[in-house]
Amino acid sequence: MVMALVMAGGKGTRMNSNLEKPLIKFRGKSLVSYVLDALNDSSMVDKILVATSPHTPRTARHVKDYGADDPNFHVFETPGQGYIEDLSYLLSKDDFKDEVILTITADLPLISGKIIDQVLEEYQNSSKPAMSVVVPVELFHEHGIQPSLVLGKVVPSGLNILRGKDTEQDEEVLVLGKIELALNINSPEDIICLEKLGATPAGDR
Secondary structure (H helix, E strand, C coil), X not given: CEEEEEECCCCCHHXXXXXXXXXXXXXCEEHHHHHHHHHHHCCCXXXXXXXXXXXXXXXXXXXXXXXXXXCCEEEEECCCCCHHHHHHHHHCCHHXXXXXXXXXXXXXXXXXXXXXXXXXXXXXXXXXXXEEEEEEHHHHHHHCCCCCXXXXXXXXXXXXXXXXXXXXXXXXXXXXXXXXXXXXXXXXXXXXXXXXXXXXXXXXX
């Protein structure tokens, strides 16, 4: 069984917006809704949990409405102390024991169910308990995107998989050259890039 854990509790201070970052809209739909739609389109995700925080109360209301009729959809509030801290807080709960957990940020609007399934299939074929999905840094240069963190020649995608409650696990590193995994919305400049990419057919990216 696969549980998707959407991290939607960050402050999003770099956006310079009065809106909570998960609720920033692209073509009339919030960023977090794009991610939730992709998870619902996945054939391998069984449950969805959205982690909000005191920084994102409107997001919490929005996602509760989104999943109101789905018994496999849940919203959980974290302390809002930071991504790693909030993730560790969640994984300390008994709810996550022995689960395969796909963590994903709420700001990947180009993500699709097909890509999520591809990552999960790669994970199933791996012998390691965890997987980190990264994107070649060249892809960022090609599209004029400023990466928030560069690790050698790759950039973390905001999509990872782990098993159970332990955040420290031997992991497989999966490199995927997909713009859908590269464009985390962290700044107004990223929104401009999203507008440009949104006008480009997926097969031409």
